[in-house]
Amino acid sequence: xxxxxxxxxxxxxxxxxxxxxxxxxxxxxxxxxxxxxxxxxxxxxxxxxxxxxxxxxxxxxxxxxxxxxxxxxxxxxxxxxxxxxxxxxxxxxxxxxxxxxxxxxxxxxxxxxxxxxxxxxxxxxxxxxxxxxxxxxxxxxxxxxxxxxxxxxxxxxxxxxxxxxxxxxxxxxxxxxxxxxxxxxxxxxxxxxxxxxxxxxxxxxxxxxxxxxxxxxxxxxxxxxxxxxxxxxxxxxxxxxxxxxxxxxxxxxxxxxxxxxxxxxxxxxxxxxxxxxxxxxxxxxxxxxxxxxxxxxxxxxxxxxxxxxxxxxxxxxxxxxxxxxxxxxxxxxxxxxxxxxxxxxxxxxxxxxxxxxxxxx
Numbered sequence: 001x002x003x004x005x006x007x008x009x010x011x012x013x014x015x016x017x018x019x020x021x022x023x024x025x026x027x028x029x030x031x032x033x034x035x036x037x038x039x040x041x042x043x044x045x046x047x048x049x050x051x052x053x054x055x056x057x058x059x060x061x062x063x064x065x066x067x068x069x070x071x072x073x074x075x076x077x078x079x080x081x082x083x084x085x086x087x088x089x090x091x092x093x094x095x096x097x098x099x100x101x102x103x104x105x106x107x108x109x110x111x112x113x114x115x116x117x118x119x120x121x122x123x124x125x126x127x128x129x130x131x132x133x134x135x136x137x138x139x140x141x142x143x144x145x146x147x148x149x150x151x152x153x154x155x156x157x158x159x160x161x162x163x164x165x166x167x168x169x170x171x172x173x174x175x176x177x178x179x180x181x182x183x184x185x186x187x188x189x190x191x192x193x194x195x196x197x198x199x200x201x202x203x204x205x206x207x208x209x210x211x212x213x214x215x216x217x218x219x220x221x222x223x224x225x226x227x228x229x230x231x232x233x234x235x236x237x238x239x240x241x242x243x244x245x246x247x248x249x250x251x252x253x254x255x256x257x258x259x260x261x262x263x264x265x266x267x268x269x270x271x272x273x274x275x276x277x278x279x280x281x282x283x284x285x286x287x288x289x290x291x292x293x294x295x296x297x298x299x300x301x302x303x304x305x306x307x308x309x310x311x312x313x314x315x316x317x318x319x320x321x322x323x324x325x326x327x328x329x330x331x332x333x334x335x336x337x338x339x340x341x342x343x344x345x346x347x348x349x350x351x352x353x354x355x356x357x358x359x360x361x
Contacts (some may be wrong), residue, residue, distance in 0.1 A: 008144050008205040016220065018104030022318065023223060024116040026125055031222040038225035039311045042191055042260040043320075043353075044119060046150035047221035048212050051197070052205065057112040057126065058141045060135045060358070064108035066131045070262055072102055073257035079104045079282060083185060087256060089122060090265025094136060096121050096251065097243040099236065111199075113145075115238045129264065137326035140324060144205035148212055149195030149229075151355045156218045157196055160211045161185070166360035167195070178211075179204050190226065192233035192354030232310050234278055234348030240289055241276060241305045241319050246348050249278045250321075252348070264304070274302065274328035279343040281316035281334070284309050287343070292335040293320045301326030304334060312351045 004027040013020060018029035029050060031038060041047055059068050065076050074087035084103040088096050103111040104198075115120045119140055127136050148156060157165050161176065161183075168174060173186035177236040212218045222322035227237070236251060238243045248257050249270045257269050271296055281287060287307035292300045302322030310317045318334065334341040 005053070006080075006201040007050055008211055009050045009052060009146075010169060012206055012209065013050065018059040018220070018222060021223075024053060025045050026116060028053060029220070029222040030224045032220050035222070035224035035228060036311050038219070038221035041219050042150045042193060042221060042225060043312055044151065046148060046156050046195075046218040047191070047225065048209065048218045048219050049149065049223075049226055051145040051147050052202075052208075053140070054145050055114040055116060055122065055140045057114065057123060058135070058137045058139055059110045059112065059126070059130070060137075061108060061133050064110060064134050066261075067103070067134045068126075068185055069104055069111055069259055069261035069263060071126055071129045072100070073259055073263055073266075073269070074102050075261065076102070076104070076110075077261040078281075080173055081106050082174065084173055084188060085273045086171075088260075089125060089255075090248075090257075090263065091244060091270060092265055092268070094247040094265045096238070096242045096246050096248065097125060097244060099238055099242055103184075103186065105175070110238060112298045117239060120324075138190055138288070140205055142201065144198075144200050144202045146198040146200070146212070147190070147195060148198070148218060149189055149191040149220075150193050150286070152217050153193070153195040154360060156215060157185075159215050160208070167182070168341045169183050170357050180209055183208075189356045191229040192235075192349065192351060193229075193357050194355040194358055211216055211237025213331050226310060228308050229321070229355075231308050232312055232349065232351035233354060234319065234350060236276070236319070237306060241321075246274075246276070246321070247271050250274050251325065252265040273322050274321050275324055276305065276319055276321050278346050278348045279318045279320055279332060279334070280350070281318060281343045283339050283341075285341060286316040287318045287336060287341060291337070293326075294333045294335065295326050295329045295344075296331035296333060298326070310350060312353070317350045331332050
């Protein structure tokens, strides 16, 4: 068995009672107090998440913007320094190789945040499409990532760092310092709640983590709650809801690839053979990934990609990939192998009370 990777916080998690599980080759905390409690705390207070397993690259040098525009779907012409943008890496066939956030730090100077399981793949893919003179560096090993999420996250932030944090807008970031080390503070979020992400050197991760927890407003949370929080918002997970055989249009992001550049896969990004749809399920019994999805009257039309009980809503929810024709239906059945669950198509987000975009000043 291969040795799992660990984060700068793995020892802290183990010492404080976290239940550890394998995730994308990493040993990660799935829960502390419990998924339901951590989910509820993040929705009402502030949850702290170890996301150090994510990958980070820098793309720098003369021509970096144009070179990166050949592989990323984000419009970098309109991405000013201090701003970041969500988008995709696509295959020539238009399939999603990964979803990522691009941060513009300056002219021809970018930070990319990619998924843990795709880090090596993405680095090779991007590198094969950059021209001479553009420097691509994998800084994942030198970067720790901590997410502070919840309506009271900025209360914690103001206690940890000096500054007018109310001025930080959604999908913007600032570069500052903590304990004498460089620190990036961004405001994007994967929970639907107001929050920030910290990027710091690994050697300062524990100190920053403990400083965030010191006031009692923030509590440590695991990946279990992170998954239920993101699913309530309808945010996709790569490898389940997004795959190499899924185009942006099929995933519901047909208008997102707004770059005027001729990036890889652009000609096929709008192809639609299936649709990712949102389903509500009465009761607490959840569907699971790969459960078959059928229209109420008809043959199997697809499968569940993500499913869970939604703590904020009191019933189960799911994302499912079905044929384009079946996606026009309203009523579905989900075959769990033991029973069939009734499901009804709905619009995203499932949970509509998120504070992520709230104005602070």
